[in-house]
Amino acid sequence: MDIDPRRLRVLLAVARTGGILAAADELRITPSAVSQQLNKLEAETGHALVVRTPKGSSLTPAGLAIAEAGEEIERALSVALGRMQGGATVEGVVKVGAFTSFVRTLVIPRLPEWRSQYPQLKIQIVEDDFPVLMRLLRQQQLDAVVVELDSTTAGQQALGAGMIEQPLLDEPWKLVVPSGTLIATENVNLGRLPLPWLGVEPSAANASVLDRLRRTGGAAETVHQYQETLTALALVAAGEGVAIVPTLALAGVVQDGVDVLDVPGLGTRRIVLRRFDRRRTANLPVDTVARLLRESAAAFDTRGHREIAT
Incomplete structure (x- = not known):
């Protein structure tokens, strides 16, 4: 080929x-x-x-x-470009909006390193829900926003005029159930699980997965509604239901009483960076921050992360 x-x-x-x-x-x-x-x-x-x-x-x-191969090439080129740029002087303030698990796992641990590498570059993080962050981006109160999407339906969302989308990470969705609920993960019927599905905040990518499964007969009505992954895990451990959780949100989390399973048909979560195209202006601080975020995401091993204790 x-x-x-x-x-x-x-x-x-x-x-x-x-x-x-x-x-x-x-x-x-x-x-x-x-x-x-x-x-x-x-x-x-x-x-x-x-x-x-x-x-x-x-x-x-x-x-x-x-396309996945193309994304890997794109990330590798981004890392190489960053190495070539080295310690180039970058000055300014860049405001980035993002959701909790991305900020906690891939941004905050790298801030000291980035601050040392670019002392004149100030990265400010705004953590909030997807609708709020996108509104702030359109109002130009944010320079970029990290967005989570269900990869199966990712292409259905139209971008605003002048907005571009850069891939950061694709990671598998996980099924979280109370410990011992499923003896085997082969041929799991997502429409006939022994416990109900936990509802999630409507703007979250998990909600898109539930909608997708519901349309294909793989999910029934939900109980409760959570926003934070820790809340979902606590509900699962209490035997209240089962949940779909992204891999990144489980990194470094310890929760007794739950099993984390890989189940065919759940698909993947796609994490992208949305920003307005500023190609006509060279050496923007936001370009540097976008590269740093891509490098941090590329270094995250979706297979070798710390699993939840069961």
Whole structure:
């Protein structure tokens, strides 16, 4: 298989924007050029990569595999670029909005290192819910926002004019159940679990997973409604229900009385950075912060994180 890596950028744009026209706008090329590059990439791989529908475009399983490889290349290039830039002088204040698990695991532990590397760069963190953060971004009170998405439905959200999306991390969703509830994880019927599903705050990506499962008969009505993962774990340990939790949120967490399971069909959580395109301005502090966030996310091992004690 001989693939021109330059075409991966086009496939990634389609995956992130959910359509040919939106991808063309992001890449600043014509829609026909996007289609041509996709056709050539499909010819090179020998597989259909994109399914075109009246509502937009989505990636086939083969397309997802190629896109994931493209994201790995993109991250590696970002790390290499950062090393080449070295200790270049970067000054200014960058305000980044993000959700709890990302801030706690991938940002705060790195702040001392970043402060030492860029003493003139001030990174300010704003932790809040998705709707609030996006409103602040549109009002230009934030420079960038870290967003969580259910990867299966990620392309269905349209970005605002001039806004771009950069991938940070893809991680598996986990099923959390009371200890001993499921003896085996093979052939788990998500629609016939012995306990109800725990409800989650509607703007969270977990809620999108529940909606997706509900449409396919894999989830019933929910009980309770939580916002923080620690609350969900406590409810599960108390035998109140089962929950879908992202891998990152479990890092460093200890909670007795629960089992964390990998179950086929749950999919993955996609974490991206949203910001407004400032390509015409060179060496923006926000560019440096975006790179630092990508490097921190790339260093997180979704397979080797600390599991919850059971």
